[in-house]
Amino acid sequence: MENELYSIGKIGEMCKITKKALRYYDKMGILAPDKVAGESGYRYYSKENLLAVPVIKYYKQSGFKLDEMKEFLNGTTYDSFDKSFRKKIDELRELDREINLKIRSVKDWHNLIVEAQMVIENNICDVTVKYIESSTLIFLEQDFKYDYMDSIINIKFNNYIDSINNAITGPVIISFPSFQDKINGNCSKMRIMQETILKSKEELTIEFGGYMAIACYHIGSHETINETYKKIQQWADTHGYICSEECCERYVTDYWTTKNVDKFVTEILIKVKRKK
Template sequence: MGEELYSIGKVEEICKITKKALRYYDKMGILSPDKVADESGYRYYSKKNLLSVPVIKYYKQSGFKLEEMRAFLQGTTYDFFDKSFRTKIDELRELEKEINLKIRSVRDWHALIVEAQMVIENNVCDVSIKYIDERNLIFLNQNFNYDYMECIINIEFNNYIDSINNAITGPVIICFPSFEDKINGKCSKMKIMQETILKCKDEESIEFGGWLAASCYHIGTHETINETYKKIKEWAKEHDYICSEESYERYVTDYWTTKNTDKFVTEILIKIRRKR
């Protein structure tokens, strides 16, 4: 009595794998039927052949392509297995880095959207004192011409990041050497800064934070941002604080996220200290 054979439909039922996949495996030389009926073309598989399906699924789960599985399934040496698996581990580690970078980028951007949404919904426009955590940011000194869109979606800065093989995340922050010059239309220099995902060299980064700041959100177009600067100046005078000369604009949501300038959220940060 011959070995029992299973139709392709039965294999689909037993192994939870589609007929389409089984036909493709046959085409690729991964799992071929033991018998093909001459007249009908029906495929039949032995129980021994069915046992290849869990192995194939595990290889697939492990990230191997069908072409890579073929040698394993046909029988090969442990040395070949060793080299193939080491190569796959290295490949998956690189993929892991890429996926983690994408997750970080999306997560950080999402956090900014949530922050902006809460600021707008609660109309958070009061000045407050805020401690800015110390960290290192990548930076680039540039000219400033009051074209906010060009400054924030900054081609030169992005090209610079690409040239040093890094990746940026989080809000764009621009430092102005004198906020008085900025609000009076006399500012011509700026420093664009952003957090990097990969570690950068010391000479490519600058320390940011580690100090108290007067913080105030500005909701709406950047063309009216001077109103918020004046609000901070008045608050500092009223509460006996001295503002430092430079200021920082942290773009929570901007042209990167929306074309509706009424929904822009910018946080202005100015270092402060008590009058003595």
């Protein structure tokens, strides 16, 4: 048995590996056959080579590339192993960070799409009072010119996030100093806010929420959002609430998701307190 040679087909059958992979390993100098028969070119492998296949599979499972395996398979020092494995651990940690970032981004965006779909399907446009949980957001003060597309898909804000080596997720939230000025077309300032995936320096962030707010979804174009503000104001007056001047628009779905403005969903949030 020690001297027995196995055909490439037998190796493939025993080790659950394709002939194509074995030929490629040969080409890369990872696993050469012990014998190649004359004109037929049939490859034959010894038991020692046969046992190298599970080792190669394990290195592959661990994230090593074929050229990285070559040194290990040919024999190397423990010091070389240590350096190579430490380097691979660092690479895999960075890969894990990138994958988790992508998963978080896609999951958060999917949640917004589901939220918008439920709002539209159930026509949820009633005014309510709810507690807004506190969160820490990255922010940037900007001028506001009633150009919603430019404000939401915000190039300056995205460049700013890149400059601090961070990534954003969740809905864009824009805060306006006065909802009355905004309704009357006199609003010239805004604060764009969004959650970051990586931790930001404290001086770059702002606390959002942690209070009771009047909330109402607006379905459709941002150009008609004043109608929802007026509905909120009337509801507050009727039910004995005092609205603060500052207001926030939380863009559940917008230009980032669809070009159909009729499918936009925006949640208006205004801090409130009861009249005495």
